[in-house]
Amino acid sequence: MSKRHLLLPGLLLMLAAVLTFLKVPLASSQGLTLVAAEVSGELPMTDPEAAVWQEATAIEAPLSAQNVARPMILNTQVRSVTARALHNGSQIALLVEWADDTQSDEMVRVQDFRDAVAVQFPLAEGQPFFCMGQPGGNVNIWHWKADWQADIAARRDVNTAYANMYVDQYPFVGIGEALLASPADYTDPNYLPALASGNLFASATYASPVEDLIAGGFGSLTSQPVAGQNVQGYGVWSDGRWRVIFSRDLKSQDADDVNLSTGKVYSLAFAAWDGANGERNGQKSTSQWVSLQLEGMIPTGPAPQPAQRAAAPLDWLGMAFVFGPMALVALLALGLVGGAVALSIWTRKQ
Numbered sequence: 001m002s003k004r005h006l007l008l009p010g011l012l013l014m015l016a017a018v019l020t021f022l023k024v025p026l027a028s029s030q031g032l033t034l035v036a037a038e039v040s041g042e043l044p045m046t047d048p049e050a051a052v053w054q055e056a057t058a059i060e061a062p063l064s065a066q067n068v069a070r071p072m073i074l075n076t077q078v079r080s081v082t083a084r085a086l087h088n089g090s091q092i093a094l095l096v097e098w099a100d101d102t103q104s105d106e107m108v109r110v111q112d113f114r115d116a117v118a119v120q121f122p123l124a125e126g127q128p129f130f131c132m133g134q135p136g137g138n139v140n141i142w143h144w145k146a147d148w149q150a151d152i153a154a155r156r157d158v159n160t161a162y163a164n165m166y167v168d169q170y171p172f173v174g175i176g177e178a179l180l181a182s183p184a185d186y187t188d189p190n191y192l193p194a195l196a197s198g199n200l201f202a203s204a205t206y207a208s209p210v211e212d213l214i215a216g217g218f219g220s221l222t223s224q225p226v227a228g229q230n231v232q233g234y235g236v237w238s239d240g241r242w243r244v245i246f247s248r249d250l251k252s253q254d255a256d257d258v259n260l261s262t263g264k265v266y267s268l269a270f271a272a273w274d275g276a277n278g279e280r281n282g283q284k285s286t287s288q289w290v291s292l293q294l295e296g297m298i299p300t301g302p303a304p305q306p307a308q309r310a311a312a313p314l315d316w317l318g319m320a321f322v323f324g325p326m327a328l329v330a331l332l333a334l335g336l337v338g339g340a341v342a343l344s345i346w347t348r349k350q
Helices: 003-021 051-055 146-153 316-349
Strands: 033-038 059-062 080-087 091-099 116-122 139-145 210-215 232-238 241-249 265-273 290-297
Touching: 051 080, 080 265, 091 116, 116 241, 139 146, 139 232, 139 241, 146 232
Parallel strands: 033 080, 033 290
Antiparallel strands: 059 080, 080 091, 091 241, 116 139, 116 265, 139 210, 232 241, 265 290
């Protein structure tokens, strides 16, 4: 290979080395940032159609099938979610939307699976693995479940799915109508071990369709105690689309809860399940980490006029730190180009 063919790659390598030494990035990318707009008054915690949601800029977060831990479904159906966020200085609300042709909100039969969506926050500095965190990198998860949402409106049981079933009696129930027995009707809750142990899935009623959880890697998902279930939610399915609202106080006294403050940036990830596709547990769609920023109140009146003040003297030292490296890079680039031209002329004369 001739010297002329080696000249350009060598100059490019030299320029790249200089830029790296001066910490000048050769390329950069901009990640997704969900900005929580600050509004006054109550947040629309049960109204995804509220006009105030339009004050928040929507982002679309791409999702892909979880393909690290088995069992898995590689052809998951939820490909992206659209998210908005609002806060009023004391509470935050997240609106998450996604397309779903079927409304799967019943889990009575063993062959049925629910639609669901979750948001996840790291509990420590940095970004742990976006699928359930990792040992030493716990995450706080808010998991909305479509069947819990439906059960709040009207509790369903086996007799709901199988209307013609008949039961002679339910032992230890203190009512006459056996088919209407519910956990609250048992005279001794110890005969319902899951209910007696505080298992949220066995609750007679749900205070919220959102389960507040903590995880530190695959197989570590743990529901917080009943007293620590402080996330509210509300979901609506219409015209082939779910719209789900998460809401909670910005601050929490629970050690396993994320705490949020105005003016700061946090990491956030999404997960979604399509029950009609058999998705459940780790068989889901997940996003990468995105940023969540809680902005301050945006003034709505006329912009204040700046006070008149004397012009500040030029900061020559600061300007030297800003423009000095740029000038040095420009001089080096010119020198390299000039050297390349001179070398090219010299080689032609040989």
